[in-house]
Amino acid sequence: MSNIVTLYHSGYGHTQHQAEAVHEGVRSVKGVTAQLIKVEDLESHWDDLDKADAIIFGAPTYMGSLSAKFKEFMEASSKRWYEQKWKDKYAAGFSNSQSLSGDKLNSLVQLTIFAAQHGMIWISLGQMPDASNSIGAKDHTNRVGSYLGAMAQSDPDSKAPSGGDLETARLLGVRVAEIVLKGN
Numbered sequence: 001m002s003n004i005v006t007l008y009h010s011g012y013g014h015t016q017h018q019a020e021a022v023h024e025g026v027r028s029v030k031g032v033t034a035q036l037i038k039v040e041d042l043e044s045h046w047d048d049l050d051k052a053d054a055i056i057f058g059a060p061t062y063m064g065s066l067s068a069k070f071k072e073f074m075e076a077s078s079k080r081w082y083e084q085k086w087k088d089k090y091a092a093g094f095s096n097s098q099s100l101s102g103d104k105l106n107s108l109v110q111l112t113i114f115a116a117q118h119g120m121i122w123i124s125l126g127q128m129p130d131a132s133n134s135i136g137a138k139d140h141t142n143r144v145g146s147y148l149g150a151m152a153q154s155d156p157d158s159k160a161p162s163g164g165d166l167e168t169a170r171l172l173g174v175r176v177a178e179i180v181l182k183g184n
């Protein structure tokens with residue numbers, strides 16, 4: 001059985017919905033086990049990361065960058081980096097912010113470089129950008145036209161990203177699970 005971990009940080013709960021959608025996508029694929037882990041709970045879960053076939057990383061974008069709590073995890077992973085313990089595991093990523101852009105691309109680039117430093121194999125989003133007559137509608141998938149990973153946008157007066165953004169996240173989870181199954 002392949003095992004896929006979704007590891008995330010969410011300061012105020014919005015990115016948690018995105019993480020849960022990714023996790024749901026992973027869980028929906030037969031033949032994989034899925035774990036959803038908050039960075040705050042990581043102390044007792046390093047072993048789960050070491051054993052995983054894929055890790056999907058996610059965090060909100062704060063000041064155009066991954067949240068500091070998530071970066072703490074990145075730095076704490078340097079012990080693993082030293083041993084290249086995660087080499088050849090699959091990786092993918094997601095980020096959520098308030099603005100449509102919000103500079104989330106920078107966060108996804110940070111995640112790909114992080115995964116590359118660990119020798120991991122990056123899985124892109126693999127969804128065509130929204131090309132409908134109402135580009136960017138909230139119920140459309142990949143409405144912001146991301147390629148590296150899943151992006152979501154959360155209005156300040158809402159608790160979660162839009163339905164389309166959550167579906168985008170769910171589909172990323174499905175894609176990672178299917179690729180892992182093919183590779184194992």
Ligand SMILES: Cc1cc2nc3c(=O)[nH]c(=O)nc-3n(C[C@H](O)[C@H](O)[C@H](O)COP(=O)(O)O)c2cc1C
Pocket residue numbers: 009010011012013014015016060061062063064065096097098099100101102103154
């Ligand atoms: C310290 C801080 C910095 C932020 N910087 C950005 C930013 O650069 N771009 C943006 O679009 N939103 C920014 N936001 C808004 C958050 O990305 C947005 O509220 C997001 O939904 C928060 O996710 P969370 O509830 O999972 O923490 C920032 C929020 C905080 C608290």
